Amino acid sequence: MNKKPKRHIAVKSIVGIVLLLVTFAVIVSIIGYRSFSEALLNQYTEGAFLTAKAAARLVDSDHIDEYVGSGGTGEKYEETWAALDSLCNTSGSTFIYVILPDRTDYAHITFLFSTIDHNSSYTVYSFGYLRDTTNDEYREKYRNIYELRSERELVIRNKGYIETGNHITAMIGLKDYKGDVQAILCVQRQMDVMSKTLSSYMHRIYLVLVIMALLVITGQALYLHRVLLKPINQISEEAERFSTENKPAEKRLQELIKSNDEIGVLAGSIDRMEDQIQDYVDNITRITAEKERINTELNLATRIQAAMLPHIFPPFPDRSEFDIYASMDPAKEVGGDFYDYFLIDEDHLGLVIADVSGKGVPAALFMMASKIILASAAKMGKSPAQILTDTNAAICANNREEMFITVWLGVLEISTGRLTAANAGHEYPVLCAPGARYELFKDKHGFVIGGMDNIKYKEYELTLEPGSRLFIYTDGVPEATDGEGNMFGTGRMLDALNRETRACPKDVLRNVRAAVDDFVKDAEQFDDLTMLCLEYRGKQ
């Protein structure tokens, strides 16, 4: 099933963009507001000073005292007042006035002229009106004009003055012919127009930003859908399809998504990954098939090897003088152990038990060759020592891998019970005389076959009484190991044999096997396990 995402990429990215736009809008409006209001203020200020200069020319600066002395009447005063009043109402100023600050600390001002915009709600100050200086800023400006001879001074009051509204006041000194300041001329302009202009500017900025935001959101949504979401959904669907169908798509992702950005690269990677998984699956299928084939061959090899050893019991149903039972149980599919028995002639029975160094296929191949050489030498009627000597020579001639084999080989004269045997590095045989117990027979040992050239083996003879048993085995029996690394050992082997000294060969092997299994428990069988038991009954 294709899981639906809890939150869509488009929503996430649009939220991000909106946040970005809002931040952008705030920054732009702050910057815009500041530079715009600064420019407006400058223009306002210049306008106010131009008006102030024009007004200054209307006042007779050389004879300020005449105006003072006129008491606010007379032709000259009224003429000047009318001119100022006219200028005030044509220049867009709110207030044009001429004052005489008190020169000691500038804390009071006396109005000489005072004209207002007729449309405003303010009233004029009458001639000679005396009032406190508005604040320290004004005091400072007045002082500058008088004492520092400053050309012009400006006061901006735009921080929320309820009484008079936001305004600027431009001040210039009225100088007599000597250049001394006689009075101050002030032009006050309201800033309401400027405020209106500013706020409409801000509205426009916000409107444009909102429209931009909408456009960007729509555009981004469409773009995301086309460039990101559609191809991502295609990739996700393809991955889902591949995981259920496990076969290449009819149309590859790179053909569906023709893009050179990261999504295109991702599509290419998914395509390649599918190819590699496909290759990998093919490879595994091939390896599995190959393994299957090797297994089949190994199974076949196991069967061939088992078939090479005599395995029909009783082997000689018409011979009542003896009974034989043997078994081989390789640790891997094929083993290096073997047993063998065969009639050399009517009165002689050949018995072989052997163990090739190593395990598995190499040991099995070596074992096959050794078994054939031993059997053919024995069937030529040679003595056991001679058989081993000849076999050693034959094997050493072609033994590049330095493998070797331990062999116990005996020839039993059936009529007399006389056993001639030779041992090439193999485990001690176990004998059980009638009425006695199973015991190791510590025979003379020669070196392993295939190890060294030119070895002469020695043989020995013993006679089996009727009722005797001979048990021969490979090292897999005493060296069977349990989970803790303890070995079964010949002691336990003899115990198992002696539990039932009169058992028939088949039961003897079964008893030993049961004892080994009981000892080893769940530990993995490590070595081949091969045993042979002969019961000699003699002539009956």
Place this chain on the structure above:
Amino acid sequence: MLNINKTAENGTLTIALEGRLDTVTAPALEQELRNSLEGVTELDFDLAKLEYISSAGLRVLLLAQKEMNVRGEMKVRRVNEIVSEIFEVTGFNDILTIE
């Protein structure tokens, strides 16, 4: 498991084996010998701590013996009871110099 400890001195290489020398561990010893017999005139095996030796292990000793027949001599020292019995059974005590 098999630990192989080598000490070389004036052309004498002593290899002390500890653990089991069987089908699983024998290839490692064989490889070790192939790499380190250059210039060795005496090879000594210290088998005091060898717990077990299988036919695959015997094969490696045989290879070493044959190699050292050409280069100088090989000695097997401090053989414990278990290993000694295996040497005896397999006839290796006849071809190895056991001290």
